[in-house]
Amino acid sequence: MNRLVEAKILPTFESWRGTSRSLLQQQIEPAQILWNDGSMPMLPIADQTAHEPFFDSRNSTSPGIPPVPREFITQAQTVSYHRDPVRWPLLYRILFRLTHNEKNLLQITTDDDVHQFYEMEKNVRRDLHKMHAFVRFRRVSENGQDRYIAFHRPDHLIMPAAAPWFAKRFANMHWTILTPDASATWDTEDLTLGPGAARSPVSEDDLEDLWRTYYASIFNPARVKVKAMKKEMAVRHWPTLPETELIPRLLRSARTRVHSMVESSAPAPGIGVSALEFMPRTTELPVLREAIHQCHGCELYCHATQPVFGRGPENAALMFVGEQPGDQEDLAGLPFVGPAGQLFDEALATVGIDRSACYVTNSVKHFRFEVRGKRRIHSKPSARHVAACKPWLQAEINIVKPRMVVVLGSTAAAAILGPTIRILRDRGQVFRDNPIAPWIMPTIHPSALLRMPDPDQRALAHEQFLADLRTAAGELFRRSP
DSSP: OOOOEEEEOOSSHHHHHHHHHHHHHTTOOGGGEEEEOTTOOOOOOOOSGGGSOSOOTTOTTSTTOOOOOHHHHHHHHHHTTOSOTTHHHHHHHHHHHHTTTOTTGGGOTTSHHHHHHHHHHHHHHHHHHHHHHHOOOEEEEETTEEEEEEEOOOSSSOHHHHHHHHHHHTTTSOEEEEOSSEEEEEOSSOEEEEEOOSSOOOOOOTHHHHHHHHHHHHOOGGGOOHHHHHHHSOGGGGGGOGGGGGHHHHHHTHHHHHHHHHHHOOOOTTOOOOGGGGOOSOSOHHHHHHHGGGOOSSGGGGTSSSOOOOBSOTTOSEEEEESOOOHHHHHHTOSSOSHHHHHHHHHHHHHTOOGGGSEEEESSOSOOEEEETTEEEEOOOOHHHHHHHHHHHHHHHHHHOOSEEEEESHHHHHHHHOTTOOHHHHTTOOEESOSSOSEEEEEOOHHHHHTOOOHHHHHHHHHHHHHHHHHHHHHHHHHOO
């Protein structure tokens, strides 16, 4: 019988990471480990260690242990902020499997461990987004100097990950953010963590009136959805959000205000909004991935669960661009994880392309759909949606700088190569010397294979799709330095 090993760690990614190295070197299996983090609430400020390789096969301190995907390390650090104590054994199980002949494990989204891993990551990212959106500072005077204090109740232990964002966003303010688990203080130079607080110690001030005025001015009665609003802005956050006391009155007057808006104005035909208005000036994918949650570049954001940004290495040589997220991608917040994504993964594996080395994204970042009964049915995005979302795609291409871009389907082909491109005519051809990328190749979207009712036609189209992928891989590998 295998002996049980107690793994005592601090509740931090760095502590788990160091202990996991040692356990893997000893070949300790996941079922043998009892994880104990002491339930300590204090965590260090998030740093850049997650971007370093977890294992280096050239390093004598980890002999015989293969490296793991960098994407896993970044995602694992996000999962480490989850409140559920099962995160530690889950992370080690996935790590053990990745280093024991399951290097493509993270692409198998139907696997129980992988599904739970992505769900926990999504929950933490969503909690971070809500903290960024819902923190409201109140002014406090101390010895003639203004300080700003806020209180927030996050679902998870996210203060170490959230605090650096506030330090950049409010760099010239002296502020403190309190949560039940931890606090963060910024003095315009240093960011430090401290103990938590059960409730806010600060009373209302005149800044609250500014928030109420601002919220009332942007409240759109034509788009109000009470259930969706309560899902996005949970009622438990309302006591710390001064604008929420206006909601009952604004809802009561919503119908009248909509009628007045319709009577007094009409939208100008052909005028749209571009995503450029919502994009930060940055060359970092994580910053863009966070900022896209604020994008109102077209009306699709009103109905989609969340935007779906691209995933993959920042220096990927091969980029795939699809049309838009599907139903499962919209719920998961990840590209190509539904039925078409699974077919896509199988095709890549068949031709020898490692998906974890590719960057995968869509030309439109929000899911457009029609509701039929209880189902959400894919609806093709319009040219206006593609144009509005083009700045996000262009920014991804500019940062990743892929040597080859494979466009999947007519929508993505038109976004990259222009409206004259024809998939059935031009698929499998490599377009060179394009300002977007050195080589661009169009092919069909995997979802087109799923929609083909005739088995023989589907089998033939599938072989053609594999041939196109082999062409892309051959062109890339033949011309790689």
